[in-house]
Amino acid sequence: MAGIRVVFFEECDEHLGELENGLIAIQEGDRDPETINIIFRAVHSIKGGASIFGLEALVGFAHTFENLLTKVRSGEKALDEAVIKTCLKAADVLADLVREANGGAAVEDGKADPLVSTLTALSSGSSAGAEEAEEEDPELAALQFQPVSVSFAELDVAAPKTLAIRFKPGLAMYAKANDAILILQELSRYGEVKAAVNTDALPLLDGLDPREGYLTWHISLLTTQHPSLVREVFEFVENDCELEISEAETIAPIAAPPPPVIEAPPTAPPVSFAPAPAPAPVGPVEAAPVPNQPQTQGSIRVDLDRVDRMIDLVSELVINQSILVQRLAGERFNGQAEVSAALEDLDKLTREIQDSVMAIRAQPVKAVFQRMSRLVREVEAVTRKPVRLVTEGDATEVDRTVIERLSDPLTHMIRNAIDHGIEPPEKRAAAGKPAMGTVKIAAAHRGGRIIIEVSDDGAGINRERVREKAVERGVIGAEDRLTDEETDNLIFAAGFSTADQVSDISGRGVGMDVVRSGVQALGGRITVTSVQGQGSTFTLSLPLTLAVMDGMLVQVGDQGMVVPLTALVESFQVAPGDVTRLGVETTFLHLRGANVPLLDLGAMLGYPRGEDEDGRHVALLVEDDSGQRAALLVNDILGQQQVVIKSLEANYREVPGVAAATILGDGRVALILDVNAILSRRRRVCAEPKAA
Amino acid sequence: MRESKTILTVDDSRTMRDMLLMTLNEAGYDVVQAEDGEDGLAKLGDMRPDAIITDINMPKLDGFGFIEKVREDPSYVSVPILVLTTESEQDRKDRARAAGATGWIVKPFNPSKLLEALRRVGA
Numbered sequence: 001m002a003g004i005r006v007v008f009f010e011e012c013d014e015h016l017g018e019l020e021n022g023l024i025a026i027q028e029g030d031r032d033p034e035t036i037n038i039i040f041r042a043v044h045s046i047k048g049g050a051s052i053f054g055l056e057a058l059v060g061f062a063h064t065f066e067n068l069l070t071k072v073r074s075g076e077k078a079l080d081e082a083v084i085k086t087c088l089k090a091a092d093v094l095a096d097l098v099r100e101a102n103g104g105a106a107v108e109d110g111k112a113d114p115l116v117s118t119l120t121a122l123s124s125g126s127s128a129g130a131e132e133a134e135e136e137d138p139e140l141a142a143l144q145f146q147p148v149s150v151s152f153a154e155l156d157v158a159a160p161k162t163l164a165i166r167f168k169p170g171l172a173m174y175a176k177a178n179d180a181i182l183i184l185q186e187l188s189r190y191g192e193v194k195a196a197v198n199t200d201a202l203p204l205l206d207g208l209d210p211r212e213g214y215l216t217w218h219i220s221l222l223t224t225q226h227p228s229l230v231r232e233v234f235e236f237v238e239n240d241c242e243l244e245i246s247e248a249e250t251i252a253p254i255a256a257p258p259p260p261v262i263e264a265p266p267t268a269p270p271v272s273f274a275p276a277p278a279p280a281p282v283g284p285v286e287a288a289p290v291p292n293q294p295q296t297q298g299s300i301r302v303d304l305d306r307v308d309r310m311i312d313l314v315s316e317l318v319i320n321q322s323i324l325v326q327r328l329a330g331e332r333f334n335g336q337a338e339v340s341a342a343l344e345d346l347d348k349l350t351r352e353i354q355d356s357v358m359a360i361r362a363q364p365v366k367a368v369f370q371r372m373s374r375l376v377r378e379v380e381a382v383t384r385k386p387v388r389l390v391t392e393g394d395a396t397e398v399d400r401t402v403i404e405r406l407s408d409p410l411t412h413m414i415r416n417a418i419d420h421g422i423e424p425p426e427k428r429a430a431a432g433k434p435a436m437g438t439v440k441i442a443a444a445h446r447g448g449r450i451i452i453e454v455s456d457d458g459a460g461i462n463r464e465r466v467r468e469k470a471v472e473r474g475v476i477g478a479e480d481r482l483t484d485e486e487t488d489n490l491i492f493a494a495g496f497s498t499a500d501q502v503s504d505i506s507g508r509g510v511g512m513d514v515v516r517s518g519v520q521a522l523g524g525r526i527t528v529t530s531v532q533g534q535g536s537t538f539t540l541s542l543p544l545t546l547a548v549m550d551g552m553l554v555q556v557g558d559q560g561m562v563v564p565l566t567a568l569v570e571s572f573q574v575a576p577g578d579v580t581r582l583g584v585e586t587t588f589l590h591l592r593g594a595n596v597p598l599l600d601l602g603a604m605l606g607y608p609r610g611e612d613e614d615g616r617h618v619a620l621l622v623e624d625d626s627g628q629r630a631a632l633l634v635n636d637i638l639g640q641q642q643v644v645i646k647s648l649e650a651n652y653r654e655v656p657g658v659a660a661a662t663i664l665g666d667g668r669v670a671l672i673l674d675v676n677a678i679l680s681r682r683r684r685v686c687a688e689p690k691a692a
Numbered sequence: 693m694r695e696s697k698t699i700l701t702v703d704d705s706r707t708m709r710d711m712l713l714m715t716l717n718e719a720g721y722d723v724v725q726a727e728d729g730e731d732g733l734a735k736l737g738d739m740r741p742d743a744i745i746t747d748i749n750m751p752k753l754d755g756f757g758f759i760e761k762v763r764e765d766p767s768y769v770s771v772p773i774l775v776l777t778t779e780s781e782q783d784r785k786d787r788a789r790a791a792g793a794t795g796w797i798v799k800p801f802n803p804s805k806l807l808e809a810l811r812r813v814g815a
Contacts, residue, residue: 004714008707037751041704044749048778049707051800175763177772177794182814236795236812239786 007301008049012098015042017370019091024373027084033073039087040069046094055101057112058094064116065090068123077122086118092374160191163221163230166244169213173240180217186233191223213241304400307360314350314357315548315644321350322665354548358399362544365443365452366394368406372414372441379418385437386425387418392442398450398544405522406452406542409515413454413538414439416512421458421536431533433457449566450544455537461530463487470496488528488536489627492516520676523549525566527627541566551643551672553664554620555636557607560670562643562662567675569621569629571637574598576617589619589631596621597630599682601673605657624679632678641665645672657681697742697815698722702732702758703776704750712745715803721810729753733761736768743772743815745797748784756791763792772813776801 022039025032047062068087071077093115096107165187169180187193198216202208223230227245234243325343369391376389398406422428422437429435442453466487470476475493482490490496494513519526524542543549543566551562552571578590579598589598598619619631643662648655648671659674699721701712709725716723724739726732728750736744744762748755755775762768772794777784785796797809 001714004707004710007710011706041749041751045705045707048705048799052707052711054800175769176789176792177770177813179814182812186812233812239789 005053008053009098009102011049012046012102013367015046016091016095016098017367018042019094020370020373023084023088023091026079027088031079036069036073036079040066040073043069043094046098050101053101057107058097058101061090061094061097061112061116064119064123065094068119071123083122086115086122088377089115090119092377095374160222160224161247163223163227164244164246165219165221165230166216166242167219167234168216168242169237170240170242171209171212173213173237176236176240178237178240180213180215183233183237184217184219187219187221187230190225190230190233191221193219193221195219216242302360307357311357311361314354318350318354318644319663319665319667321346323667326665358544358548359397361400362397363400363403364395364397365403365406365450368403368410369394369441369443371407372410375411375414376418376439379415383418383422384424385418385422386435387422387437387439389414390438390440392440393444396443396445396450398443398542402450402522402542402544405518409518409526409540410441410452410454412512412515414441417454417456417458417536417538421456421460423459427459445544446541450542452540452542453537454540455535457535460532460534460536461488461491461528463532466490485529486627488530491528492526523564523566548642548644549672551641551662552620553638553641553643553670554618554634555638556605556634557602559607560638560664560668561601561634562641562670562672563620563622563632564659564672564675565640567622567624567673569623571618571620574617574619574631574633591621591631597682599630599632599678601632601634601678604678604681622675622679624676628679630679630682643670643672696720696722698724698739699810699815700724700726700732700735700739700741700744702726702729702744702746702750702755704728704747708747708776712806715806718803719807729755729758729761732758736762740767741771743774743810743813745774745776747776748788756787759788759791759793772810772815774809774813 019039019042022035022042025035026039043062043066047059047066050058050062065087068077068083068090072079072083077083093107093112096111099105100107167180167183169178173180184193184195196218198218199214201214201216203214208214221230227247231238231243231245234241237243325347328339328343372391373389376387380387417439418437422439423431423433425435428437438457440453440455442455444451463484467476467482467490470487470490470493471478473496475490475496476482491512492515494511496511496513516526519540519542522542524540526538526540528536528538530536550565552565552568554561554563572591574589580588580590580595582588587598587600588595618635618637619633620637621629621631623629641664643664645660646662648658648661651661655671657674657677658671659677660672662670662672664670697720699712699716701709701716701723702725703709703712704727709727713723713725721742724735724741726735729746730752732744732746733753746755746758750758753761759773759775762771762773773792775785775788775793775796776799777788777796778799788796794813795809797806801809
């Protein structure tokens with residue numbers, strides 16, 4: 001049952017998505033009846049599922065919503081702007097109620113009530129009359145009625161009495177697969193049944209229509225049940241038969257001498273009622289036993305844990321496979337064509353398995369994009385700036401973990417875009433822009449990463465103000481010269497916020513620096529570009545998966561070390577003349593007219609100094625997420641390689657400057673460098689002497 | 693004893709399908725699931741369920757259409773069909789019955805209600 005509950009909430013999310021999409025399509029002019037059907041079904045299904053779990057608030061609201069949609073679907077209610085707006089709001093409240101039912105934050109009491117009145121008013125507004133009011137909530141009416149009838153029945157009748165029932169099945173009854181024998185069996189559960197069948201109407205065999213009902217049953221039932229309950233036994237067939245139920249004394253025909261009386265034992269085998277006209281089709285009714293058909297569905301549901309376990313195993317397989325290749329290459333199999341061909345096949349297969357397993361975790365970004373349209377509506381309402389949201393590349397797939405963690409940064413960027421980026425309508429009009437602002441989110445695959453762009457057509461970043469604030473907050477010095485790009489990216493600096501006062505929308509105590517660290521935690525980078533008067537574009541670049549990455553394998557001391565390819569700008573030879581020493585700690589490298597800090601990676605990480613250390617002349621130019629660059633001095637570059645990321649914290653403990661570890665083809669462990677940490681460490685090292 | 697009975701369930705809601713599956717399996721029935729009317733007809737193929745339980749509101753082919761199609765085939769005339777409906781939908785019960793439904797199950801149902809309805813149609 002708990003499992004079904006999980007499914008229910010998953011399904012609710014899907015339905016809420018369909019609902020939202022459908023309503024947005026309608027808002028944009030879509031009047032396809034199927035779209036309306038889809039939104040109707042979405043609400044209907046949520047209601048149906050919620051009732052299984054007794055989620056009263058959800059059922060009640062969904063029911064009110066559904067009433068309006070029923071009117072819309074039948075064409076009784078026109079889809080005017082008021083109705084669409086109300087539906088969109090109702091969809092939001094429905095989503096809130098679902099979240100509440102799933103253990104989320106409680107919906108404020110006041111939030112749903114006015115909407116319920118609006119929905120009710122709209123549902124009843126189409127036609128007038130007292131009838132309408134009654135029709136308002138037929139479900140409730142029915143529910144109220146029923147308990148009364150049942151309880152009466154139970155209280156009223158204590159002593160057994162005999163009921164006389166006359167029952168004549170009609171043709172239509174058999175056509176719907178109902179059967180008199182089943183009714184008789186069911187009756188026998190209510191008391192003692194004596195049944196007599198009148199076969200007078202039965203024709204001779206050649207005139208017999210096997211589907212027609214020729215028999216009339218006279219049944220006497222000795223029961224303690226109320227006649228109304230007994231009548232319910234005939235519920236399915238009452239329109240397709242002749243039926244009279246009365247207390248024995250009052251009905252005469254039963255006393256008439258009926259032909260053979262058959263006792264109906266509770267579990268009467270059907271044969272004892274042989275004369276009953278079989279509803280049977282011609283041909284064998286009992287077909288060959290139905291094979292236990294596998295459920296051939298387009299998709300199956302799998303526990304995430306299992307997928308993760310599989311990803312882990314495949315990662316091990318990849319490592320093992322490359323160990324095997326290295327071992328065999330060095331030994332006596334070297335040069336044997338069959339062996340190397342088989343190894344190549346193995347290599348290909350392993351990679352394919354790896355890709356396929358990764359693909360299981362991949363999901364379209366649509367789910368997270370969908371949530372944003374609600375956010376836009378909310379922010380729109382608070383800021384009173386009309387905004388539309390455009391999405392692109394919804395189908396772009398990315399690892400599930402990445403998707404889950406995308407929501408927060410996106411939310412914040414969109415809030416920011418509307419709050420700070422988009423101008424009020426008057427200003428926009430004055431600037432010759434359409435009054436309605438546009439926020440666009442687009443996703444695309446590029447070079448093994450996913451790129452997500454959040455852009456707005458607002459005023460762009462006000463560089464003067466950004467600069468002022470940055471100086472004021474000590475982020476930069478008053479004399480520092482920055483390029484436009486550098487200025488724009490100041491908004492990601494820690495503790496930076498351009499809003500004069502903390503607004504309700506974007507100022508929730510977090511700034512873009514939090515967005516940046518969220519993105520960095522995903523192994524991603526974020527940058528911004530902005531054109532004055534035309535808007536800003538935030539670009540997120542994220543890895544497709546958090547389990548593997550491309551890295552450059554380098555030698556540091558006697559250790560292998562992996563530098564993430566995403567941080568690597570270039571690698572080059574260092575000529576002794578390019579290096580300038582400033583004191584003991586600091587070294588700069590002259591690179592094409594600019595000076596970049598040169599860091600001795602081995603020394604920074606505390607590796608013992610090797611013998612020919614001074615002869616080293618290979619360096620990697622790296623860039624951290626904020627665009628800071630530095631050159632890392634290493635012993636040697638061993639080559640580019642895809643590595644499986646193994647958490648160091650999970651297996652050992654956190655090590656400053658090291659992001660994770662991996663296992664190389666030869667079985668050795670190599671550490672993966674945390675470029676951001678290394679570069680910020682350098683800055684601290686540089687800053688400290690100044691402070692002292 | 694014959695083998696366990698098979699029920700075809702047709703519902704576009706996964707929650708409802710799972711609920712039916714769990715209840716029916718616990719009661720010893722085999723279950724074949726379909727997601728809408730069209731799928732129901734496809735799954736029906738040449739199998740012969742002991743009963744069919746179907747929702748009304750479904751994409752592609754709704755419950756009414758599905759029942760009519762099933763009943764069109766003479767060999768399925770005697771297969772009991774139960775529709776899932778809510779208490780308020782008297783007109784739906786009538787329409788379902790007109791289409792050839794044997795009976796109905798009122799949502800939300802509990803296991804005993806479901807099994808009782810099946811028993812009453814002989815499945």
